[in-house]
Amino acid sequence: MAIEVRTRTMRTTPLRSPLQLSQRSRVSIAPALLLSGALLGIFGCGDSQDPAGATELYQKIQADDYRSWQRAPGYETRRKSDAPHSDNVDIYVNDVVAQALASGESLSAWPEGSVIVKDGSDGGKFEVVAVMEKRSDGWYWAEYFDGKSEAKFSGRPDVCLDCHKRGSDFVQSFSFPTPQ
Numbered sequence: 001m002a003i004e005v006r007t008r009t010m011r012t013t014p015l016r017s018p019l020q021l022s023q024r025s026r027v028s029i030a031p032a033l034l035l036s037g038a039l040l041g042i043f044g045c046g047d048s049q050d051p052a053g054a055t056e057l058y059q060k061i062q063a064d065d066y067r068s069w070q071r072a073p074g075y076e077t078r079r080k081s082d083a084p085h086s087d088n089v090d091i092y093v094n095d096v097v098a099q100a101l102a103s104g105e106s107l108s109a110w111p112e113g114s115v116i117v118k119d120g121s122d123g124g125k126f127e128v129v130a131v132m133e134k135r136s137d138g139w140y141w142a143e144y145f146d147g148k149s150e151a152k153f154s155g156r157p158d159v160c161l162d163c164h165k166r167g168s169d170f171v172q173s174f175s176f177p178t179p180q
Contacts, residue, residue: 046143049155054142057131058149066117070098073174078121083172084163085130085143086120091173093117096134100177107176109169110134116171132164132171139170 048054071077072091081089093101094115100107114134120127129144141160143153153160164170 046152047155047157047159048151048153049157050140051151051154053140054144054151054154055149057133057140057142057154058129058144058151061115061117061129061131064094066092066094066115067119069094069117072097072116073101075173081120085118086127087122088120089173090119091116092119102177104177104179106179107169110171110176112136116173118173134169139164 067090069092072093075089075091078088078090081087083089094113096111096113097116100111100114112134114132116132118128118130120130126147127145129147131142131144133140133142138156140155141153141157141164142151142155143160144151161170164172166172168175
């Protein structure tokens with residue numbers, strides 16, 4: 001397969017190898033290639049590292065009727081959001097998180113078994129369910145779109161880790177309880 005490259009003199013020449021590109025040309029296209037790869041990772045294919053585990057988690061939160069769980073602090077009703085999960089969000093926490101919040105004890109990490117679910121909608125249209133589950137080996141993330149149990153992201157995707165690392169034990173929407 002031959003690729004043609006237009007040179008400065010506007011002449012078209014066949015390109016048989018990336019090595020034929022000048023150093024300057026390779027450097028100038030490098031940022032574009034990096035950006036393209038990053039955007040594909042975020043918006044393209046996703047990063048579902050554990051499809052079976054993600055499906056199991058989705059079934060678990062549905063069976064537990066997560067929308068009946070306590071709402072996260074500051075999210076007693078749907079709120080506008082500038083987070084990547086949608087323009088408007090509802091956040092629910094399971095009983096493990098609810099008990100940790102109610103304890104008033106100082107925490108440096110959320111307890112194992114913590115589950116946080118964020119429903120995202122845009123203009124009233126449901127878009128995404130984002131789930132975090134604290135396991136013995138750390139947080140597990142899964143993100144589902146359009147009410148489907150197949151996750152676009154699952155496991156420990158870099159995009160989740162990179163964003164959530166700024167939170168209280170990776171939780172960004174609310175903080176640890178204030179000791180009383």
